[in-house]
Amino acid sequence: MLAEFDLIRRYFTLPTHDVHQQGVALGIGDDAALLNPQPGRQLVVSVDTSVVDVHFPGDAPAEAIGHRALAVALSDLAAMGATSRWCVMALTLDQSQFADDNAADAWLSGYARGFATLAGRHATTLVGGDVTSGLLSIAVTVMGDVPNATALTRSGARPGDVIAVTGALGGGAGGLALWQQGERDSAHPLLERYLWPTPRLAAGEALREWATAAIDISDGLLADLGHLREASGVGARLSLEALPLAEGLEQALGPEAARQATLTGGDDYELLVTLPSAHVEKARQQLAMSGVPLHVIGECSDIPGVHGLSVQRYHGWQHFKGETP
Amino acid sequence: MLAEFDLIRRYFTLPTHDVHQQGVALGIGDDAALLNPQPGRQLVVSVDTSVVDVHFPGDAPAEAIGHRALAVALSDLAAMGATSRWCVMALTLDQSQFADDNAADAWLSGYARGFATLAGRHATTLVGGDVTSGLLSIAVTVMGDVPNATALTRSGARPGDVIAVTGALGGGAGGLALWQQGERDSAHPLLERYLWPTPRLAAGEALREWATAAIDISDGLLADLGHLREASGVGARLSLEALPLAEGLEQALGPEAARQATLTGGDDYELLVTLPSAHVEKARQQLAMSGVPLHVIGECSDIPGVHGLSVQRYHGWQHFKGETP
Numbered sequence: 176m177l178a179e180f181d182l183i184r185r186y187f188t189l190p191t192h193d194v195h196q197q198g199v200a201l202g203i204g205d206d207a208a209l210l211n212p213q214p215g216r217q218l219v220v221s222v223d224t225s226v227v228d229v230h231f232p233g234d235a236p237a238e239a240i241g242h243r244a245l246a247v248a249l250s251d252l253a254a255m256g257a258t259s260r261w262c263v264m265a266l267t268l269d270q271s272q273f274a275d276d277n278a279a280d281a282w283l284s285g286y287a288r289g290f291a292t293l294a295g296r297h298a299t300t301l302v303g304g305d306v307t308s309g310l311l312s313i314a315v316t317v318m319g320d321v322p323n324a325t326a327l328t329r330s331g332a333r334p335g336d337v338i339a340v341t342g343a344l345g346g347g348a349g350g351l352a353l354w355q356q357g358e359r360d361s362a363h364p365l366l367e368r369y370l371w372p373t374p375r376l377a378a379g380e381a382l383r384e385w386a387t388a389a390i391d392i393s394d395g396l397l398a399d400l401g402h403l404r405e406a407s408g409v410g411a412r413l414s415l416e417a418l419p420l421a422e423g424l425e426q427a428l429g430p431e432a433a434r435q436a437t438l439t440g441g442d443d444y445e446l447l448v449t450l451p452s453a454h455v456e457k458a459r460q461q462l463a464m465s466g467v468p469l470h471v472i473g474e475c476s477d478i479p480g481v482h483g484l485s486v487q488r489y490h491g492w493q494h495f496k497g498e499t500p
Numbered sequence: 501m502l503a504e505f506d507l508i509r510r511y512f513t514l515p516t517h518d519v520h521q522q523g524v525a526l527g528i529g530d531d532a533a534l535l536n537p538q539p540g541r542q543l544v545v546s547v548d549t550s551v552v553d554v555h556f557p558g559d560a561p562a563e564a565i566g567h568r569a570l571a572v573a574l575s576d577l578a579a580m581g582a583t584s585r586w587c588v589m590a591l592t593l594d595q596s597q598f599a600d601d602n603a604a605d606a607w608l609s610g611y612a613r614g615f616a617t618l619a620g621r622h623a624t625t626l627v628g629g630d631v632t633s634g635l636l637s638i639a640v641t642v643m644g645d646v647p648n649a650t651a652l653t654r655s656g657a658r659p660g661d662v663i664a665v666t667g668a669l670g671g672g673a674g675g676l677a678l679w680q681q682g683e684r685d686s687a688h689p690l691l692e693r694y695l696w697p698t699p700r701l702a703a704g705e706a707l708r709e710w711a712t713a714a715i716d717i718s719d720g721l722l723a724d725l726g727h728l729r730e731a732s733g734v735g736a737r738l739s740l741e742a743l744p745l746a747e748g749l750e751q752a753l754g755p756e757a758a759r760q761a762t763l764t765g766g767d768d769y770e771l772l773v774t775l776p777s778a779h780v781e782k783a784r785q786q787l788a789m790s791g792v793p794l795h796v797i798g799e800c801s802d803i804p805g806v807h808g809l810s811v812q813r814y815h816g817w818q819h820f821k822g823e824t825p
Contacts (some may be wrong), residue, residue: 200542205653205731206579206715207546209646212537217525220627221532222588222641226634254531263547265590265639302545305639309551314590314630314639316547321534328530390531406530 183304186287187264198260199300208302210261216320221251227311231370232354233272236361237282239370241289244313247393249297249374250444254391256327256383257319259376262294263303265314272311297376327382327389332407332449334477336387339455341378341446341467344396346421348440349428364422372444377465379446385458386448395439397481399447404481407449413473413483449475508629511612512589523585524625533627535586541645546576552636556695557679558597561686562607564695566614569638572718574622574699575769579716581652581708582644584701587619588628590639597636622701652707652714657732657774659802661712664780666703666771666792669721671746673765674753689747697769702790704771710783711773720764722806724772729806732774738798738808774800 188203201209212218225244227233235243245262252259273279294301299317350369358366375391382389390403396418404411418437425433450458452474459469473483513528526534537543550569552558560568570587577584598604619626624642675694683691700716707714715728721743729736743762750758775783777799784794798808 200649201651201653205655206576207544207582207642207644209580209651210543210545211648212543214539218535218537218543218643219532220535220586220588220643222590222628222630222639224590224592224630224632224639226592226632229633251531255534257532261545263545263641265547265549265641267549267551267637303547303641305547305549307549307551307637308554309637310635312592312632312634312637314547314549316588316590316628316641317532318543318545319532323536324525326526326534328526330530 182283182306186283187301187304199302202300202302203304208261208263210302210318213320215323217323217326219252219255219257219319219321219326220316221248222314222316223248223251224312224314227269233311235370237285238289239361240313241286242293242371244315245290245293245299246372246374247444248315248317249293249299249376250372250391250393252317252319253375253379254327254389254446255319255321256325256379256386256389257321258380259297259299259317259319261300261302261318263316264290264301265305265307267307267309267312269311270308297374321383325383327379327386327448329388329390329403329406332388332403332409332475334409334475335451336449336475337452337455337471338400338411338413338473338475339448339450339458339469339471340392340396340419341375341462341469342443343419343421344392344443344445345424345433345436345440347372347442347444348436349421349424349433351442353427365424365427368421369442372442374444375446375467378462378467381461381465382446382448382450382458385454386450389446389448392443392445392447393441395441396447397438400481403447403449407475409475410478411473411481412476413481415483417470417472419468419470507608507631511608512626512629524627527625527627528629533586533588535627535643538645540648542648542651544577544580544582544644544646544651545641546573547639547641548573548576549637549639552594558636560695562610563614564686565638566611567618567696569640570615570618570624571697571699572769573640573642574618574624574701575697575716575718577642577644578700578704579652579714579771580644580646581650581704581711581714582646583705584622584624584642584644586625586627586643588641589615589626590630590632592632592634592637594636595633622699646708650708652704652711652773654713654715654728654731657713657728657734657800659734659800660776661774661800662777662780662796663725663736663738663798663800664773664775664783664794664796665717665721665744666700666787666794667768668744668746669717669768669770670749670758670761670765672697672767672769673761674746674749674758676767678752690749690752693746694767697767699769700771700792703787703792706786706790707771707773707775707783710779711775714771714773717768717770717772718766720766721772722763725806728772728774732800734800735803736798736806737801738806740808742795742797744793744795
């Protein structure tokens with residue numbers, strides 16, 4: 176194995192476009208990075224850890240592991256409506272997973288490619304890294320910014336606001352189920368959703384203008400809606416029929432399990448937002464320009480908990496019915 | 501075990517003094533933190549991972565583990581001359597290490613206390629966390645700031661500059677050796693150096709005015725001097741007799757191994773700086789006010805490599821003698 180310094184230099188000081196280096200006075204290679212925050216903007220900072228066989232399968236493609244570790248962290252910036260700018264990565268490598276140096280090189284090259292490609296897509300510069308030995312695990316700290324006092328939080332929802340989600344739901348859980356059943360065709364839309372999630376950064380930035388609250392769906396719709404309800408002090412009425420199902424989900428799991436996956440499945444990394452109904456059309460049009468659909472799935476109420484006409488049919492629902500807001 | 505949200509809420513949203521909340525618009529509890537950078541200052545960012553039985557012994561006191569995980573990260577800010585402001589922590593917990601919930605509570609309380617006490621001492625606010633399951637490991641991202649274009653880097657040393665170190669050397673390696681021999685009295689000065697390292701933040705800030713380059717000594721004096729020499733393009737002449745030995749080091753290891761520990765031992769977290777000789781007295785006086793000694797140990801030269809009158813006697817030296825600058 177390469178020593179830490181060589182490893183960081185070789186795989187992670189990738190050429191970045193000039194546009195990505197904006198705001199970076201000093202990148203990887205010194206004791207710390209030096210960054211130039213923009214006046215009039217607040218920093219937005221979050222950290223996410225991905226642990227092998229907890230958050231991703233160890234035999235997933237290295238490129239997907241690199242992509243995914245960054246994507247799940249960026250999703251938190253999207254949920255704040257932030258523009259992503261910089262990240263640092265703490266990579267813990269299990270050296271025993273590599274048969275030899277060639278295998279290590281292939282894995283690291285793929286991992287770095289997956290990470291860097293997604294970073295480049297969102298103008299995010301890797302400004303620091305730390306590589307250690309242990310169980311395979313990646314902690315990514317992402318840093319973005321928003322104009323002062325415009326960030327979307329979980330706490331702004333008001334009774335009467337519409338509840339909406341970007342994209343489609345259940346794909347993360349569906350993809351995981353397929354992977355566990357042995358499916359390995361990464362072109363399968365559900366596997367793609369699970370292994371290569373898309374952080375909704377452009378949608379989050381656009382929604383800053385219209386939304387009253389936002390959260391990303393990483394733990395499942397009902398769980399994350401619960402966090403938003405609790406922070407905002409509202410209840411919710413959901414229309415199950417309106418939940419957008421991920422492509423291929425019903426065929427793969429059947430209608431009941433598919434519905435279940437949209438409600439309680441994790442790993443979707445879509446945005447759940449609330450907004451005044453008068454803003455829905457404008458928001459929808461603006462998101463459509465970047466190819467992201469916005470689906471109204473319910474509305475906020477002043478009655479605690481979650482309610483819905485046909486929700487009771489589904490397993491998992493009972494866990495949430497009695498929940499305090 | 502507690503669920504993640506409860507765990508973060510319970511142990512890591514500790515009361516912080518008002519002074520620590522300066523610049524924090526939104527702390528732990530949403531998708532990301534919102535921070536207000538100060539105009540005219542650059543952000544300084546670094547990440548460090550501490551893995552059980554690689555970077556610290558798993559049976560060390562929980563409080564020391566929390567302290568140490570943050571201290572080693574803060575040391576990188578000190579080496580840039582930065583003021584520490586915020587941090588985020590990715591904690592991976594090995595649940596099997598706890599016999600029961602009481603044991604988990606005791607460990608987490610101690611860990612959080614060690615972390616928070618050091619954070620408070622340096623006006624550093626924990627603004628985000630992620631708790632996952634796996635092998636015990638902590639990745640801490642620290643964020644500080646410096647007035648624009650005043651940060652200390654590794655690359656500013658010039659031939660003729662004096663080489664100096666803060667505090668004393670070899671204590672980290674000496675403490676580790678004692679720990680491995682079964683010493684458990686945390687009042688022993690060497691164990692204290694190893695388990696409770698002091699990030700030299702005040703010294704780093706003071707040295708901004710005088711030093712031309714800086715790095716923290718985490719990998720050992722000769723290795724870290726090598727990074728500084730390489731970045732600055734200078735050689736170095738060292739005076740071994742001038743190396744300040746940590747208290748109790750010679751008694752614990754004997755004179756030869758003690759000298760060896762000062763040269764190649766890691767985990768000291770002192771600052772290694774270069775500065776024009778005309779500035780040494782002023783710098784020394786200023787550091788003395790915060791109780792940190794500054795020792796001149798050599799000077800930079802335009803002859804590549806490291807030279808010194810009596811260095812050749814010591815094992816380890818040969819590894820470095822032939823090194824290109």
